[in-house]
Amino acid sequence: MSASPQSSYPSIIPPPRRSLVHGSVVHGKPVSSVLEVPLAAVDVVVPKVALDSISLSYRTSTKGRLIALDNISLEVKPGEFLCVVGPSGCGKSTLLHLIAGLQPQTSGTVLVDGKPVTGPGTDRILIFQELGLFPWLTVGGNVEFGMKMKNVPKAERKEKVEQYLRLVHLSKFRDSYIHQLSGGMRQRVALARALATGPDVLLMDEPFAALDAQTRDLLHDELERIWAETGCTIIFVTHNVREAARLGDRVVLLTFRPGRVKEEFRVNLPRPRHMEHPDVTRMARTVLDCLREEINKSLEVEYADEKAR
């Protein structure tokens, strides 16, 4: 691994994309359209994921309706690493569930490759905060699961399992069960399981929230590397602004209840990045200043709830 350059890039220059150590693409996008379309048109490609005025509201027993997400519009480019931050309760996890098709929105459309999402699909794989690894299967069995559901032939499955376990450095643990693994290893299994299913879009819901700082740093490095290797689009939800600044090409800030897009930050920093890098810290500070207001709002509501009790 080469050390990251000490000088930050001027923000007008686009960040060097896909310049990490390993360049192989495991399942990149087909580029057939490039043949007919002039190169200049590449900039106006169909967004990988587009949210078009998404709203979601629940009927609650006491207060009528609770608006969780309010008119959210967002576009994510193919291969982009988008981080979504916001205070707890802003509906950022729910947003991922909508994109994954696990839950319908009240109004608006989720488009993936320009087609509306109507249900779950293996082109979008969500890594849950609680992971949801299957304890009755081995590590290999978990990684294999999505391919099995897609009726991938056995020999190919076996090969892919090996490949993705190697990618997350867990080859030796193929036959272990989930309860025998540490927290960081479980995260990597979840990542391998998601990737083995061959998604174009990886949805990650605070996947590293429960880990210690050292393990998290390590997994950030791995995720950045794997993202570069696979070329998939990542939408990464977190409440940790430093994590967002460390990982994202772009950081979107959601407001507290109802969730709206408050602000967008472009993170034009070279990769691979480091959490302690001054530019990352500065970026995080900028995001945090904007976020603080929302956190205060969420705390006020929480305290009010407590008083009411």
Place this chain on the structure above:
Amino acid sequence: MKKLAKQVVFYGVLIGVWTLLAKLHIWPPYLFPPPWGVAQALRDGFADHSFWIGIAVTMKRMVIGYSLSVALGMVLGLGVSSSKFLEETLGGLLVSLQSLPSICWIPLAVLWFGLTEKAILFVVLMGSLLSVTIAMEDGRKQMPKIYGMAGRNLGASGFRLFWSVLLPASLPFIVNGMKQGWAFAWRSLIQAEMIFLSLGLGQLLMMGRDLSDMNQVLAVMILIIVLGYLVDGLIFRTMERKLQEKYGLVAA
């Protein structure tokens, strides 16, 4: 090891008191069989193969009847847990039926199937089906929702979602009910065998009664207890513990 020592002492004292009471000849041996008489009956029973045959016949019925009730209970429990309508109607009926001792089904079973193997299996089925169904239903409800979501997210749906995700995910919550179902089936079977008199442990017990051979009666009772304990205490409890450990429900 300490626990085992305690148990050895406990059973030692128990048999000692039994021996003592028998030696005192307070009651005649045909009313109060002595331990050596029971031991002799056990030895004779195994020596002339009648106990082996009894155990084999009973266990075979148990396996068939219980498998039937698990299979049917799974379908019923799945239906009840996935439909609000069924839960409020059929679910209530199942719970109220559970208060009915399975032996009450014997008159109907005899009428429908005659004094046959089918009638015995029917009684066993009715005895354990309900608790298996209820266990299945509870298991589906207690199962963490995350597994279903993860399964759908990875492309599973319909029967495959049930078979490869929902069923295994609810196993640790079902196994307790399965154990209960086994215990109910076991009781129902012995009761049915005592009435139907067609081989099996229940019949051996009744044979002892008919011959006024209390040694044999006690010997068969001990067999029933030991077999019941072996299956419940060893097989099911080990399975339960292993599952809970594997699913992270208890510290390994």
